Amino acid sequence: MVCADGSLSDGAFDEWLPSEPAIQYTTDHVAIATDPNECHSSGQSAGAGNESVRCWLLGDVYGYEAGGVGRSGGYEPRPADIDPAQYCLSLYERTGLEFLEGLNGNYTLLLYDRENRHFTLCTDRFGTVPVYWTRTDDDxxxxxxxxxxxxFHPDVDxxxxxxxLHEYLAFRRTFGVKTPLEGVEKLEPGAITSIGxxxxxVRADQYWRPQYQPRDESFEWFVEEFTDRFRTVVDEWTHDDCEYGVLLSGGSDSRLVLAALDNATAFHMNDWMNREARIAERVALEAGAEFRLxxxxxDYRIGALERNRWADSFNGWFSQPYTSGFETEITSQVDGVLSGLYSDSLFGEYGVPSPNVSLGPLGSMTVPIExxxxxxxxYIDLLLETAADDLEMPTDLRTILESNIYRDGDQVVHxxxxxxxLxxxxxxGDCYPLSNDDDMRFHxxxxxxxxxxxxxxxxxxxDLSLSMPPRYKLRRDLxxxxxxRLDPDLAAxxxxxxGVSLSRSFPVEYAGEHFLEFWRKHVTKRTPPKPYLTDGPWLDDAELLRSFDFTGEVLEQRGHLADAFPGPNADAIRRLYHTHCHDExxxxxxYTLLTVLTMPxxxxxxxSETTDPNRAKPNASRYRQSRVIDVE
Incomplete structure (x- = not known):
């Protein structure tokens, strides 16, 4: 915590957190509680050994480029034997906070200059490690x-x-710095937040924003540039004395990660050995990787309601910390893991709006034009097209969006x-900050x-994504x-x-995808062993809800909570579930309502029982441990 009135003591966390997290640092003005296994910490001294600056790093730092990444200062990876917090502290000592413009990593950095009484929180460009904050009544x-x-903090109201809350229920995410809790916000991405x-x-100054500047280069140039950068990134992060895992699907993003590695374990999550799993296994065998299903x-899906109750964000569903039930299997076999998350948002069609054309009884298709x-x-109309807004809410969704998305001169505030x-x-806007993406829980x-x-x-x-023309994202497969280029056999x-190889042209891929979808829906008679199982990477949640009445079980236990918050009450949710069971x-x-109802x-x-002054302290298990940082 950071405190402006000098009243902190060694017992600053006693009324808030259980005793397990070590209080690593406490002064009259600042107290920090972290899990030492998940937070890097370093300090530098002035004079006779008294620490003048202290640094905590949540996440990781990969390297630094003087003048900013992508400029001419020369990029240097962080040496593996240098602690990332100490690395940041040494850069801060040389340049002050200017080093953030060239710092490469996924992190939130905390700097406490005790001598000058400055406390600063610094987020990376996309805000990949969210931190939430609020102000108490006593400032x-x-x-x-x-x-x-x-x-749960005793001084937070x-x-x-x-x-x-309406936005979260409609979009299964909250946007920008907002949360469904009054007075609680996220730190801005790419920003330096100073606390006096x-x-x-509290003052936030953004040092970086995404600025789209397309390059007039051929698609082949982008392929070569992307491939070189991607291989460099993977090579810098991996080391010969460590074992690595890849979260492998039957698609292309994770296959690219596997192609860039010399040796790996391929973890594939699925509900049975279906077509997707067989493709993933074939990819792993071709790459010489061990395949682990x-x-x-x-049961795993339904059990996520309890297992992921303390998952930290109002972004995504209870099911989206997909690996949470496999921690032992993964950590016992590898030292680190890589995924293909966010490739579609940054280099694929997800980031470019395209028209959707109805084909009547045959379904619909997205046309690859901008x-x-x-x-x-x-833009608000575009967002509303994706909203689930049939809920009984006391607010109007369009009005909310119009109040929160507006022009400020040439800029746009979202x-x-x-x-x-614009x-x-x-x-x-769907991935900056990263918490705008509903996969934040998985990440x-x-x-x-x-x-x-x-x-x-x-x-x-x-940086490369910010220069890639939309036509390449829509009508090419980077x-x-x-x-x-990295492994032609894997691409085959x-x-x-x-149903077509990755090396084929985009028109063939596009036609193959829609033909295969048509074939599955209207021609093939293949049926999975259970109605909620599919041949793809995910089970059919619509059929899962119809096959198991876990919605009713949640409402039986927690329906009174729905009656008390500003959303549909328990009876309205039961009617919604009844409608779903009758094929709507x-x-x-x-799923969004179940996520909210099961959150502590x-x-x-x-x-009223849990808001009693003698309520139990929070028990967030592994989510409580995750680098809990607190500022008063």
């Missing part, structure tokens, strides 16, 4: 990496914010985060489990062509979703 600042812990210890002031099934978005109102242009919002869970990296979040690849294996797909609404913070804020 203390409390912050944590787990948003659910903040309301909060409640559900109806508008932002004399007066409790992490078998899930209905849909123009020329105003903030059109839920407290500033973008240089184009930047359209292309990157955060991997980060807690063991050393983890998604190469696509390296600054050198982020990832598939990169696999072809069909993609599980298209309501997975989005139901919901009981804490709405149940």
């Amino acid at each position: 203390r600042i409390v912050f944590s990496t787990n948003v659910q812990l903040i309301p 909060t409640a559900f914010h109806p508008a932002y 210890l004399e007066n409790g002031s 992490l078998e899930r099934g209905a 849909r123009p978005v020329d105003s903030v109102d059109e 839920h407290g985060v500033t973008y240089e242009s 184009k930047d919002v359209v292309y990157y 955060s869970d991997l980060r807690r489990m063991l050393p983890y990296r998604s190469p696509f979040l390296d600054n050198r690849l982020l 990832i598939g062509q990169a696999v072809t 294996i069909p993609h599980a979703s298209t 797909d309501r997975v989005g609404e139901l 913070v919901t009981a804490h804020l709405t149940d």
Whole structure:
């Protein structure tokens, strides 16, 4: 914690956190509680050994480029034998906070200059390690990496914010710095947040924003540049004396990661040995990697309701820390893990809006041309098209969006985060900050489990994404062509979703994907062993809800919580579930509601029994450990 009134003591956390997290640092003004296994810490001394500057690093730092990554200063990877916190502290000593412009990594950095009474929190470019903060009535600042812990602090007074809860229920994510808790926000991405210890002031200055600047280069140039950068990123992070795992699917993103590694264990999560699993196994065998099937099934999915209750963010569903039930299997075999997360957002079609064309009884298809978005109102229309907004809510979703997304001169403000242009919002608003993406729970869970990296979040690849023309993202396959260059044999294996090899041209892939989808829906008579099983990477959640009444079980235990928060009450949720069971797909609404109802913070804020002053302390197990940082 950071405190402006000088009243902190060694017992600063006694009323808030259990005794397990070690209090690593406490002064009259600052107290930090962390898990030492998940937070790097370093200090430097002035004079006779008294520490003048202290540094804590959540996440990891990969390297530094003087003048900023992508400029001419010369990039240097962080030496593996130098602690990342000490590395950052040495850069800070040389350049002050200017070093952040060239710092490459996925991190949140805390700097406490005791002599000058400055406390600073620094986020990486995309805000990949979210930190949540609030101000107490006596002007203390409390912050944590787990948003659910903040309301349990004895001096924090909060409640559900109806508008932002509505957004979470509609989009299964919150945007920008907003959360569904009143007075609780996230740190801005790419920003330096300074807390004044004399007066409790909080000021955020962004040092980086995504600015789309397309390069007039051939697609082949981008393939070569991307492949070289990707191979460099993987080579720098991996070491001969460590064992690495890849979260392997039957698609192309994780296959590219495997192609860039010399040796790895391929972990494939699935519910049975279906077509997707067989493709993944074939890829692993071709790459010479050990194949490990992490078998899930209905019990694993339903069990996530309890297993992931303390997952920290209002982004995604209870099911989205996908690996949380396989921690022992993964950590006992490898020292680090890589994934292909965010390649579609940064280098694929997800980042570019495209029109969807209805084919009547045959379904629909996305046309690979860019849909123009020329105003903030059109961008809001685009968001509303993806919303699950059939819920009984006291707020209007369009009004909420219009109040939070607006122009400020030439810039656009989106839920407290500033973008240089509307184009930047359209292309990157779904992943900048990273908490705008509903897979944040998956990303955060991997980060807690063991050393983890998604190469696509390296600054050198982020920079390249900002220069890639939309036509290449929509009508070319950068990832598939990169696999072809790194390992043609892996590229020759069909993609599980298209049925054609990665080395084929985009028109063939596009036709193959839609033909295969048509074939599965209207021609083939193949039926999985259970109605909720599929031939793809995920089970059919719509059928899972119909096959097992875990919705009813949650409502029986926690329906009174729904009656107390600003959303649909228990009877409305039961009606929604009844509608779903009669063939109207309501997975989005139901899964988001189940996620909220099973969160401990919901009981804490709405149940009179748990809001008693003598309530039990939070027990967040592995989510409590995850680098809990608190500022008063």
